[in-house]
Amino acid sequence: MNDKRIESIQAEVKRTLQNAECGHDYSHAIRVKNNAELIAKSEGGNLPIIQAAALLHDVSDEKFSNGNTVIGLKLTENILKKAKFKSTEIAQIIDIIQNISYKGGFFANRIPSIECAIVQDADRLDAIGAIGIARAFHYGGFKNRELYNPEIPPQEFENADEYRNSNGPTLNHFYEKLLKLKYLMNTPTAKELAETRHAFLEEFLQEFLAEWNSGDEE
Ligand code: ADP
Numbered sequence: 001m002n003d004k005r006i007e008s009i010q011a012e013v014k015r016t017l018q019n020a021e022c023g024h025d026y027s028h029a030i031r032v033k034n035n036a037e038l039i040a041k042s043e044g045g046n047l048p049i050i051q052a053a054a055l056l057h058d059v060s061d062e063k064f065s066n067g068n069t070v071i072g073l074k075l076t077e078n079i080l081k082k083a084k085f086k087s088t089e090i091a092q093i094i095d096i097i098q099n100i101s102y103k104g105g106f107f108a109n110r111i112p113s114i115e116c117a118i119v120q121d122a123d124r125l126d127a128i129g130a131i132g133i134a135r136a137f138h139y140g141g142f143k144n145r146e147l148y149n150p151e152i153p154p155q156e157f158e159n160a161d162e163y164r165n166s167n168g169p170t171l172n173h174f175y176e177k178l179l180k181l182k183y184l185m186n187t188p189t190a191k192e193l194a195e196t197r198h199a200f201l202e203e204f205l206q207e208f209l210a211e212w213n214s215g216d217e218e
């Protein structure tokens with residue numbers, strides 16, 4: 001059962017993410033919350049903090065405010081105040097949100113709390129498996145990327161900007177990020193949940209490349 005504060009946040013997030021592109025829409029926030037609850041069942045942590053951070057983690061994303069991180073964080077803070085979270089809890093939730101983003105894996109070193117570890121794992125689970133595949137190709141379509149181009153190999157990025165600005169084909173993203181996520185899970189529970197989703201990515205890639213190359217030998 002959700003506490004009243006989480007219900008309030010959920011309603012605000014639904015309103016705020018109404019017109020968000022579908023990789024980061026309300027349904028992503030709900031899936032991340034559900035994943036986080038599942039992980040927290042065996043890993044512990046402060047549940048309302050985890051739920052709030054999961055629901056709000058993309059509201060403050062700079063992608064939605066043309067690179068401006070301040071607007072999004074103010075909005076997040078206002079939603080938490082309205083839901084009657086205490087200022088110490090708000091600080092904790094905002095700290096989680098600021099630390100979970102992937103951005104090429106360059107900020108992956110600092111995991112300050114079990115709550116942060118869980119929300120990060122929950123977000124990463126939604127980037128792999130069948131949903132992860134759908135989100136990747138949706139993102140690629142949104143950016144008008146090629147599905148695949150054997151002449152453009154996956155890249156090793158030097159920094160977060162390089163990662164963000166890459167124009168490579170969507171299939172490269174599987175090698176550049178998605179296949180790495182299983183190994184980057186913080187909690188044993190998420191590692192286990194990642195197994196099936198990871199195996200599905202590999203199966204998908206195998207089938208995709210077999211279809212792409214079929215008839216090549218003739
Ligand atoms: P995060 O919220 O962890 O920073 P992003 O905002 O980078 O993640 O990505 C959101 C979704 O879009 C994820 O499912 C991710 O895999 C996908 N995505 C991000 N970059 C690319 C890309 N270059 N090609 C295909 N999908 C991408």
Ligand code: NI
Nearest residue numbers: 028057058123
């Ligand atoms: Ni997310």
